[in-house]
Amino acid sequence: MYKGLPDLLAHAHACGMLTTITTNGMLLDERRLEQLHGKVDLIAISLDGRPKSHNRVRASARAFSGMRSRLKHLRKSGIPFGFIFTLTQYNLDELDWVAAFAVKEGAQLLQIHPLENIGRASEEMAGERPDQTEAAYAVIEALRLKDYIGERVHIQVDLIDRQYVESEPESFFAGELPGDSDNSPFAELISPLVIEPDGAVVPIQYGFARKYGLGSLYEASLDELIRTWRDVKMLEFRALCRRLVDSQTGPAELPFFNWYELLGEMADNRASAAGTAN
Numbered sequence: 001m002y003k004g005l006p007d008l009l010a011h012a013h014a015c016g017m018l019t020t021i022t023t024n025g026m027l028l029d030e031r032r033l034e035q036l037h038g039k040v041d042l043i044a045i046s047l048d049g050r051p052k053s054h055n056r057v058r059a060s061a062r063a064f065s066g067m068r069s070r071l072k073h074l075r076k077s078g079i080p081f082g083f084i085f086t087l088t089q090y091n092l093d094e095l096d097w098v099a100a101f102a103v104k105e106g107a108q109l110l111q112i113h114p115l116e117n118i119g120r121a122s123e124e125m126a127g128e129r130p131d132q133t134e135a136a137y138a139v140i141e142a143l144r145l146k147d148y149i150g151e152r153v154h155i156q157v158d159l160i161d162r163q164y165v166e167s168e169p170e171s172f173f174a175g176e177l178p179g180d181s182d183n184s185p186f187a188e189l190i191s192p193l194v195i196e197p198d199g200a201v202v203p204i205q206y207g208f209a210r211k212y213g214l215g216s217l218y219e220a221s222l223d224e225l226i227r228t229w230r231d232v233k234m235l236e237f238r239a240l241c242r243r244l245v246d247s248q249t250g251p252a253e254l255p256f257f258n259w260y261e262l263l264g265e266m267a268d269n270r271a272s273a274a275g276t277a278n
Helices: 005-014 030-036 051-058 063-077 092-105 132-149 162-167 222-232 234-248 259-277
Strands: 020-023 042-046 081-087 109-114 154-157 193-195 200-203
Touching: 005 030, 030 063, 042 109, 051 063, 063 092, 081 092, 081 132, 092 109, 092 132, 109 132, 132 154, 162 234, 222 234, 234 259
Parallel strands: 020 042, 042 081, 081 109, 109 154
Antiparallel strands: 193 200
């Protein structure tokens, strides 16, 4: 749908970046795959369970069949691909089927991503976000599947180990700033950046509180936005990350948590509090 995508990916490769695309897979015909060949390192396809469940989440009776019909072209292209399974409070029983499907179709990755209350999910899937118990079972299931599948498919669960966060706070933008932070590559200070449909640039994930954003590409270049953010908002953003790390590295029932979701919620809460105070 975005006609500039091949050029964007090629430029990212020229800058030494790894490139991935996340897609529902329905438009991956031979022509588009040819345009992407050599420019993308991984294509990640959303897979939300068995066909009936996938179609319900995607709000289309053709979502699963349309995606599956494209997989033969994807395999032929030689581009590595994987599936992202969105974990809800009610679909863990479908993970076995999803893993078997990933193996059968030749995927290299199965990524288990807990549903977050952002975008369309916040309205149309209210109450389906997995709780800590469901997340714990998902981790156990992933470990079991790793023993069963072996090296055929890499399995990843998008939850963060608390001990790792405590030992590596700089990986979560909560450590001490380097002495030459003014000259440090921006990706070492914050990553990823998300460009939203209205041109706003925000950190970490889609929908992140604009209070911590860089501004709009319709108002200034990315270089200008970065320079201003370093001067005005960087320390406040890192203080936010530090608060989250401090709150999650003490005694807890489970050894892992959804860092992205909790950081987004904390940012929203502080932005709302600031708005109320003003």
